[in-house]
Amino acid sequence: MSNSAEKKVIAKVINLEHVYPVAKGSEGIHALKHVNLEFYEQEITAIIGQNGSGKTTLSKHFNGLLRPTSGQVIINGRDVAKRRVSEMAKEVGYVFQNPNYQLFCATVREEIRFGLKNLKLKESEIKEKTVEILDEFGLRSIAGKQPVSLGMGTKKVVALASVCAMDPEILFLDEPTTGQDQRGKTRLGNLALQMKEAGRTIMIISHDMEFVARYADRVVVMTKGEVIMDGTPEEVFSNEEVMERAMIKPPQTYAIANHIRDKDDSFPCVRLDADLTAKLLTEKGLLK
Amino acid sequence: MKDISLYIPGNSFFHRCDCRVKLLFIAVYTVIAYMFFTPSVLAFLFVTAMVFNVIAIGSKAFTHLMTKMVVIMMFFLIIIHGFVNPVGVTPATVYGHTITLPFFGKYTVEGFYMGLVNWLRLSSVILIAELFVTTTSPAEMMSGFHKIGLPYNFCFMLSASLQLIPISTREANIIASAQRARGLSEKTLVDRFKGLVPMFVPLVVSSLGRMETMSMALESRAFGNTTKPTELRDSHFKKSDFAAAALAIVMLFAFAGIRAVYGSLDIVNQISSIRDIFALSFIGR
Ligand SMILES: Nc1ncnc2c1ncn2[C@@H]1O[C@H](COP(=O)(O)OP(=O)(O)O)[C@@H](O)[C@H]1O
Ligand SMILES: [Mg+2]
Numbered sequence: 001m002s003n004s005a006e007k008k009v010i011a012k013v014i015n016l017e018h019v020y021p022v023a024k025g026s027e028g029i030h031a032l033k034h035v036n037l038e039f040y041e042q043e044i045t046a047i048i049g050q051n052g053s054g055k056t057t058l059s060k061h062f063n064g065l066l067r068p069t070s071g072q073v074i075i076n077g078r079d080v081a082k083r084r085v086s087e088m089a090k091e092v093g094y095v096f097q098n099p100n101y102q103l104f105c106a107t108v109r110e111e112i113r114f115g116l117k118n119l120k121l122k123e124s125e126i127k128e129k130t131v132e133i134l135d136e137f138g139l140r141s142i143a144g145k146q147p148v149s150l151g152m153g154t155k156k157v158v159a160l161a162s163v164c165a166m167d168p169e170i171l172f173l174d175e176p177t178t179g180q181d182q183r184g185k186t187r188l189g190n191l192a193l194q195m196k197e198a199g200r201t202i203m204i205i206s207h208d209m210e211f212v213a214r215y216a217d218r219v220v221v222m223t224k225g226e227v228i229m230d231g232t233p234e235e236v237f238s239n240e241e242v243m244e245r246a247m248i249k250p251p252q253t254y255a256i257a258n259h260i261r262d263k264d265d266s267f268p269c270v271r272l273d274a275d276l277t278a279k280l281l282t283e284k285g286l287l288k
Numbered sequence: 289m290k291d292i293s294l295y296i297p298g299n300s301f302f303h304r305c306d307c308r309v310k311l312l313f314i315a316v317y318t319v320i321a322y323m324f325f326t327p328s329v330l331a332f333l334f335v336t337a338m339v340f341n342v343i344a345i346g347s348k349a350f351t352h353l354m355t356k357m358v359v360i361m362m363f364f365l366i367i368i369h370g371f372v373n374p375v376g377v378t379p380a381t382v383y384g385h386t387i388t389l390p391f392f393g394k395y396t397v398e399g400f401y402m403g404l405v406n407w408l409r410l411s412s413v414i415l416i417a418e419l420f421v422t423t424t425s426p427a428e429m430m431s432g433f434h435k436i437g438l439p440y441n442f443c444f445m446l447s448a449s450l451q452l453i454p455i456s457t458r459e460a461n462i463i464a465s466a467q468r469a470r471g472l473s474e475k476t477l478v479d480r481f482k483g484l485v486p487m488f489v490p491l492v493v494s495s496l497g498r499m500e501t502m503s504m505a506l507e508s509r510a511f512g513n514t515t516k517p518t519e520l521r522d523s524h525f526k527k528s529d530f531a532a533a534a535l536a537i538v539m540l541f542a543f544a545g546i547r548a549v550y551g552s553l554d555i556v557n558q559i560s561s562i563r564d565i566f567a568l569s570f571i572g573r
Contacts, residue, residue, distance in 0.1 A: 065465050089471035100494055101459060102466035104486040118471030148493050166471060 007040035010201045011062065011170060016071035018057050018225075031057040033225040034071070039170070044192055044202045046212040046233075049222035050247050055205045056097070058222070059172050062203075063092040075170065090119055093168035097175045099155035103147035108139055108158050111147055115166040129165060137161040137191070153184035160191065170201045177208040189215045213237065213251045221246050238269040253277045260286065294353075294421045294450065302344040302423040306529040307432025309536070310420045316536045317416040320543045321409040326553035327401075328569040329543070330408035337415035344423045354418040358411040365410070369403030370395040376402075378560055401556055401565055426451050444511075448502070452495065459494055463487050 018032040031054045039045060047055045060066040061073045064085045073080040075091060096102045105111040112133050116126045134140045137157055142150065147158055156176060163171065173192070177185050185208070192202055192215055206212050212219060212233065219236040221229040229235075229242045236242065237250035240258055250258065253274060260267045260281075267284065297303075302310065321333055341349035349355060370380070371389055376396025379386040387395040424432065430447040434440050464483060473479045525533075555568045 063469055065469065084474065085465070085468040086471050086473045086475075089469060094469040096462070096466055096469075098462075101462045101490055102470070104463060104467070104490045106489075114472075115470040118473065148489065163470065 007042065009038050010041050010076065011039040012072075012074040013037040013058070013061070014072045014074065016058070016061060016073060017069045018054075018061070018066060019069045020057075031225050035225075035227055037220065037227060037230065039201050039203065041169075041201050042196055042199050043218060044196050044204065044216050045218045045220060046216035047203060047205045047220045047222060048207070048209070048212060048246070048248060053222040053246075054225040055222055056174060057225075059094070059174060059203065059205060062170065062172060063088040063094050065094070086118065089115065089168070090166050091169055093163035093166060093171045095156075095160050095163050095171070095173045095176065097178070099152070099159040102159050103155060103162075106146060107144050108147055108150075109134070109143040111158055111162045112139075112165045115162060119166060133161050133165045137164075152179050153181065153187075156180065156184070157187065157191075160188070164195065168200070170203070171195060173202070173204045173206075175205055175207065177206060177211050185211055209237075209249065209251045213254070221248070223247075234269045256281075260284075294453075295425055296345050296348060296352075296422045297425070298345060298423065300344045300423065301528070302340065302419055304526075304528070305423070305532055306525055307420075307424050307428045308436060308525075309529050309532045310424060311432065311436065312533055312536050314413070314416050314420055316540045318413050319540065321412050323543060323547045324552050325405060326555060326569050327404055327408060327565065329546075329553065330405060330412060331570075333412035334408050334415065337412050337419065340419050341415060341422070344419055348422075349418075352418060352422065354414055354421075358414055361411060361414075362407050365407040366400060366403035369406065370399040373399035373402045375399070375556060380562055382562075397559055397561055397565070398556055400562055401559060404565070452498070455498075456491060456495060459491060460487060463490055 013035055016032055016035040017030075019027075020029040020031055022028050035054075035058060047058065049055055057066060061068060061080065062075065064080050064083060067081055075088075080088065103111055105114055109130060112130045113126055116129055121129070134143050137160070139158060139161055142154070147155060150158065156179075160173070160176070173188075176188050180188065189211060192204065196202055204212070204216065216233055219229075219231060219233050220227055221236060221242055223246045228245060229239065231239075237254040238258055238261070243250055249255065254269065256277060257267060257269050261269075264284070267280070317333055317337065321330060324330060338349065341352075341355075345352070370376070371392040371394075373396070376394075376399035378397040379394040380397045380400055382395075389395075426447040429450070430443045433443040433446065464487065467483045467486070468474055472483050474483075553569075555565070558568060559565050
């Protein structure tokens with residue numbers, strides 16, 4: 001990142017290692033191997049990698065759902081390992097992959113209130129904040145509905161809203177776009193941008209490269225429990241070697257640019273813009 | 289997170305044994321256990337059942353959920369019977385002292401005897417059932433139940449729900465973490481109970497949803513078209529199965545013979561101390 005030097009470090013992962021214990025005698029699953037990362041305020045970081053590369057395992061260390069086998073996760077200068085999950089909830093919001101498992105209240109409104117009640121706010125504050133959040137996320141019209149009865153896309157938004165209500169500085173979204181249509185994706189992406197503008201640190205685990213390329217400021221690539229690259233979407237998606245190692249297909253415009261650059265170094269890396277790509281191709285005389 | 293699935297894969301004699309033979313053993317053990325009223329025969333059943341379990345799953349036999357249940361039952365049955373069983377008259381002396389509870393009175397020798405007998409009976413049956421559930425895969429269990437005459441649909445239902453237990457446990461764990469991640473305190477036991485109630489909604493919904501999907505998937509694959517479908521795993525009696533079944537039958541007849549000649553070996557009227565129970569049942573009168 002060009003400007004990361006000036007930005008405030010919110011979270012720091014130091015030499016993090018995680019081994020899932022399995023049956024006695026055998027070694028266990030080495031899900032994370034010496035991961036070192038820093039996360040800055042007002043930044044959207046995407047964590048990408050194949051299934052089983054350790055993304056979820058890494059993310060669960062941020063609010064203490066998993067404890068490090070060795071190494072540390074430091075948030076706002078304090079070691080997460082020494083704190084309870086419920087205590088971390090106001091600093092780190094975690095939106096799980098499957099909204100079905102995190103919506104357990106009778107109504108959408110209750111769902112928003114759940115976290116606020118756990119923060120032990122005054123009833124008047126809870127009411128106020130709930131209304132604010134319902135409006136912000138466009139959930140007002142369904143506030144009295146049962147979360148169970150909602151569609152998958154809306155459930156995701158409710159889950160996100162219920163977490164954002166607690167005003168966490170860090171927000172983790174585990175595969176937010178799976179099962180979403182284009183409209184849902186745009187909605188989620190815009191919400192992420194809004195929250196970034198509000199100064200939060202956002203981390204998104206995703207397999208949706210178009211989404212990552214469009215919204216992330218920074219991309220962390222993981223394979224087999226290791227971070228193999230950390231950079232801007234342009235840097236990452238134009239690095240064919242890394243893409244291959246991580247078995248990731250970059251978005252189409254990047255892929256096209258990469259192909260052309262194999263023969264012509266001067267062709268720029270184009271950030272997810274089909275029109276611009278087409279224009280450049282025409283200029284080069286490659287498209288008639 | 290522990291997996292609480294009941295079946296423990298392996299390749300012991302009992303794993304290879306036909307499911308029906310294991311069901312026969314359960315039947316035989318249950319009948320024998322309720323024919324006798326003496327700790328010696330029941331202890332024999334208990335020990336053999338435990339040995340079978342160790343042969344089948346090794347040291348896991350001692351830590352299995354059902355074994356733990358047996359241990360917990362021991363305390364409850366022996367203590368409760370000792371104080372409340374109406375046959376109890378003789379107070380038991382423990383190192384020269386009698387034990388008295390307010391409202392319940394004295395701990396009695398006869399009550400201890402009844403507690404011991406009932407515990408041994410129940411636990412023999414539980415342990416032999418443990419052998420069945422730990423060594424029989426859901427698929428075998430289903431075909432076994434079908435072969436002994438239960439309707440196919442019922443068998444399918446049974447084995448499908450057994451397989452859902454571990455899934456529901458896993459889901460319950462995910463929901464619990466979601467609650468904690470949203471600030472539900474986990475400090476005290478009361479806190480944890482508070483989290484249990486909201487957990488039911490997503491759990492029930494997800495299992496209903498899964499059931500609906502499953503039933504559609506089943507129908508679209510022609511389930512119920514025939515009541516006699518081909519078995520996924522067709523099993524035939526092997527030589528060893530015949531041998532094991534014969535052993536069960538021989539045991540049944542041998543003990544029935546003992547019962548016919550000597551009666552149920554009830555010694556409750558001849559005992560006056562806890563030592564008597566062991567002396568009379570194991571050493572002989
Ligand atoms: N609860 C668990 N117990 C044992 N192994 C696990 C558990 N969760 C994940 N793993 C293993 O850890 C590795 C990383 O998993 P995960 O972090 O879920 O990957 P990702 O989110 O990138 O798909 C995988 O090999 C997976 O099998
Ligand atoms: Mg994952």
